[in-house]
Amino acid sequence: MTPEPFDIAILGGGFGGTITALVLHRLGFRVIVIDRGVHPRFAIGESSTPIADLVLRDLAIRYDLPRLLPLVKYGTWKAAYPDVTCGLKRGFSYYEQPQGERFAPREDHANELLVAASHDNARSDTHWFRADVDAFLAREVTDAGIPYLDRTEVTIGATGPWLLMARRIGEMRPITAQFLIDGTGDAGVLKGYLGLRDQAERLKTHSRALFAHFAGVKRWGPLIEERGANVTDHPFPTDDAAQHMVLPRGWMWQLRFDTDVTSLGFMLDTRHDPLDTSLSPSEEWEEWLRRFPSIADQLAGAALVDPPGGLRRTGRIQRWIDRAAGPDWALLPHSAGFIDPLNSTGIAHTLCGIEKLALAFERSFGKPALADEMATYAEAVSREIELIDELISGCFDAMPHFPAFVTWSMVYFAVVTSYEHGRSMGEIPPGTPFLGADSEARWSMVRGARQKLMDRLSRIEDKASESSARSEADAWLSEHVCQAIAPYNIAGLCNPQVKNMYRYTAADKG
Ligand SMILES: Cc1cc2nc3c(=O)[nH]c(=O)nc-3n(C[C@H](O)[C@H](O)[C@H](O)COP(=O)(O)OP(=O)(O)OC[C@H]3O[C@@H](n4cnc5c(N)ncnc54)[C@H](O)[C@@H]3O)c2cc1C
The missing domain is CATH 3.50.50.60 (FAD/NAD(P)-binding domain)
Structure with a gap:
């Protein structure tokens, strides 16, 4: 032929x-x-x-x-x-989930981070x-x-x-x-x-996945409001976002579609929680829900709808x-x-x-x-x-210390928002490497900030440390990281006055 x-x-x-x-x-x-x-x-x-x-x-x-x-x-x-x-994605939400405890809202939002990515629903991003x-x-x-x-x-x-x-x-x-x-x-x-x-x-990133689509997942916003959270401070309804539940050694994504379906997945640090095939994927799923009761509250009554074979589970996912x-x-x-x-x-x-x-x-x-x-x-x-690895692995390293996680996230958002604004203003031409990964100046900023993160994490290793010493170390990290990202901070990041509630980071898509 x-x-x-x-x-x-x-x-x-x-x-x-x-x-x-x-x-x-x-x-x-x-x-x-x-x-x-x-x-x-x-x-x-x-x-x-x-x-x-x-x-x-x-x-x-x-x-x-x-x-x-x-x-x-x-x-x-x-x-x-x-x-x-599709689903409505107004931005990125993050919540600290301590193991064995329910999420306890704080007046100062110190265990939350919300970063808006669009001005309103009509111009919003989407979940596909x-x-x-x-x-x-x-x-x-x-x-x-x-x-x-x-x-x-x-x-x-x-x-x-x-x-x-x-x-x-x-x-x-x-x-x-x-x-x-x-x-x-x-x-x-x-x-x-x-x-x-x-x-x-x-x-540097070492993670594995456990995920599926579910129907009937309760919205997080009303659940935490019942527990006393002041959600009127939120720049957008927290569930209309890529919602991240930040665990001590991993995280869960929650993406809601306009149907009753929500995509949920745990990403787990394989250095701390290696794949254990003696547990079936659903046994492992139940185990994670037992450890994080607020997430279990959300899933009470929810049903897995896809993929047809049930939960998907991977080994280390990096390639x-x-x-x-x-x-x-x-x-x-x-x-x-x-x-x-x-x-x-x-x-x-x-x-x-x-x-x-x-x-x-x-x-x-x-x-x-x-x-x-x-x-x-x-x-x-x-x-x-x-570059993605550098940014993401920093998040994993910081996960056990939520304030450090928030500070390191400022580096990520500085990199993406400056690239986004540059593109939308025509200053970064099409074809420029994603996130400006070819720019030595960007790399040097990210590497410098990463060094500070690692210094901070090695200074105060665990929760047993004095809380005043932890706060001092967090303030030290924040000061250095905010200085480092200053040339890229066109979105008002690193602003203690907004108490982790960032409203105005979006460029206009026209
Ligand atoms: C767990 C997980 C979660 C993710 N979440 C996000 C997220 O929230 N946001 C985001 O931006 N990105 C996310 N990603 C990344 C995202 O999945 C990829 O960027 C995206 O899927 C790339 O699309 P693609 O079409 O290039 O490849 P794929 O979606 O991987 O599609 C590959 C296609 O190739 C076909 N194929 C496979 N083998 C063969 C073969 N031998 N011959 C012919 N065809 C073949 C498959 O049928 C499939 O249609 C995630 C990735 C993973 C693993």
Whole structure:
């Protein structure tokens, strides 16, 4: 059988693979998408951010994809696509959950942190119900006339050009492509074929996941209000957010969709709580609820609804592939590596990767310069993964000391809001590495602040220390970190007067 020739073959039909296909099709390339699964299907990675929305907006405008534009804001999404489920995400909420105790609200909000990411519901970010969103995008691909093969297993036969044997429901279809993009995420098809190495041992984050979708999860805001919390100080309803329950050695995400479904997942530090396979995932889940009674209160009466096989559980989840691209292949960011869902960097990272690839292809596809472009892409993705690791691992280290966690979070928010504002003002051009990960000045700020965090954590190790000594150490850390982030603090972070309630960090998405 004569192989069907394509310019670019994309493995993986998640939102990463399909948006890449739509963009490259607009650039005039012959593209094919191949996925081994079938939509709609359960997928994780659901909480978008202002940067994700800005980059998606820029992609939709630059590549004339007007049907993607409504997805960048909650208001336009609901108006244009009421059947594609999403959730309202006004910002980020964090609550300290001491082991064995119920959350006890404080007048000074010292055990809470709320950071707004949008001004109102209409302009808000969203949680993507991936079963619907990915199915919608796959339909956009086929409606654009791009071949999309689902339920297809691929074998790579040769390189230069790539020869792919695509087996779909017993039928074999040979395909050739000049360039291959791997959007298969942790399945890592190209990693296996090219013998790429996972260098996760160099990463500082050590976490594993336990997660599912539930119906009937009680809202946290009313629960803590009953316990005396002053929720009128909150910059937005705390549940309309990426809600983080901060445990001493891990955290839980809570993402509410507009249906009765909530995505819940524990991320656990494997250095303290390694995977114990003698417990089933549901036994382990119950054990965590026993340890954190306020979370158990929220889940009383809730029922697991997805995925079909019940709770998903992983071992250590970090990946960092040693090379993200070659002259005729590239890994999308989620295939090149992953750190942890804390603070929702994944969707934005993937979209930034698509943007970089599209710009490189616009300039250099079919020219010798593409090899250099791909080397630059690989370097950028690698630095991005490293920076995310630095920011997230600092959070894990600080988790046992909530004030230190709050202070370190200021570093994270300074990095993201300064990048976001720079992009929205046109000062940071499209294609700039995610979070400015190529900037030595940023790295130096983050590393300096991290050193202070580690100094503080080693000064006062545990809760048994005198509380006055702990407060002194926290004040010392805060002073140094706030000084360090000052050049990036365009959002009023590090302000003791707002008592951990940040209202005005959002750039306007227009
Ligand atoms: C536990 C967890 C929680 C997360 N939470 C968040 C969050 O809240 N916010 C956020 O921004 N990011 C989050 N992420 C990251 C997010 O999941 C990724 O950024 C996102 O899924 C990347 O999308 P993608 O389409 O590139 O890859 P994926 O979503 O991984 O899609 C891969 C696709 O490849 C297909 N595939 C697999 N193997 C093959 C094969 N052999 N051949 C063909 N096709 C194949 C699969 O069927 C799938 O459709 C999270 C990640 C994890 C692991």
